[in-house]
Amino acid sequence: MGIFTGTIEDFDKYIGPRMRNIVQTSIGKKFKLQTGECEFCGTRDNLELANIKGKDRKALIKLASKEFLNGDIIYELDLNKYETTFRNLHFPLDETFKIFCKKHHNEYDRTEIIEIPEEFIEDKINTPSDISDVEFYSSGNDKLPIIFYPKDTTEFKELLLQNKSAYITIFFNDGTSEKKEWVANRFSENSDLIRNIRSRNEFRQGNWQKRNIQ
Known part of the structure; x- marks a missing residue:
């Protein structure tokens, strides 16, 4: 060739x-x-x-x-x-x-992954991108779906409260991705997990479209 x-x-x-x-x-x-x-x-x-x-x-x-x-x-x-x-x-x-x-292909392509570092998780799934083992959190096409790892939001919240840290992976339309640490020192038992993530500036309606996030 x-x-x-x-x-x-x-x-x-x-x-x-x-x-x-x-x-x-x-x-x-x-x-x-x-x-x-x-x-x-x-x-x-x-x-x-x-x-x-x-x-x-x-x-x-x-x-x-x-x-x-x-x-x-x-x-x-x-x-x-x-x-x-x-x-x-x-x-x-x-x-x-x-x-x-x-x-669901379109849904998956527009999904952001929020994960607790693996060393903090006792029962691990194979990969945070394994869609058969995780759940979408979406309220329609106007909001980015979210995948949590571990998938159970109660478990995720407990681990976040214990360790005050998680990672957010953002996927863009050009095929690139960006992984950043979420330092959650102010996150408390009374905090709303989903609302807390969606209130981030880059995930607000209009902002994620401008940034070409999938």
């Missing part, structure tokens, strides 16, 4: 479409048929393939080229070997993809 040398942006521009085609027509199509229903609501109609947070196509493209990457430049990457590596990074498929109906 050849050798590539150039920027990661050029690689995504010129090689990315082929990688996307591999995912959609080869790897993802098979997984969608195997799963057969929306993992959130169970419907079998209008199913779509969704990458798990942090395992989107751009992230896997960059990971597969890691050994050839120096800064933002890829040097002498063997495209045949690269394609094999890229394919293999998607397995096991259930750790890379989710299957949703269109409604």
Whole structure:
């Protein structure tokens, strides 16, 4: 297939479409048929393939080229070997993809993850982005959905009160994400967890749209 040398942006521009085609027509199509229903609501109609947070196509493209990457430049990457590596990074498929109906695919893409550091949690789930083990908190399209980790908000609140710290991961429309610490020294037993998060300036109506948050 050849050798590539150039920027990661050029690689995504010129090689990315082929990688996307591999995912959609080869790897993802098979997984969608195997799963057969929306993992959130169970419907079998209008199913779509969704990458798990942090395992989107751009992230896997960059990971597969890691050994050839120096800064933002890829040097002498063997495209045949690269394609094999890229394919293999998607397995096991259930750790890379989710299957949703269109409604819940859009919901998942717009979700922010609020998590307690794992060292504070005794009973861990596999990953905070595992949508089968967590719950959406949304009041419609005008508000960003939230995923809590651990999913039980009572447990989450207890851990937050004990440790006064959590992490918020924000996902943007350009595929990037931002993780920041929530220092909750003023959070008390009487505080409203959901309202406290939604009152943050970046999550208020109008503000998250301006910041291009998903």
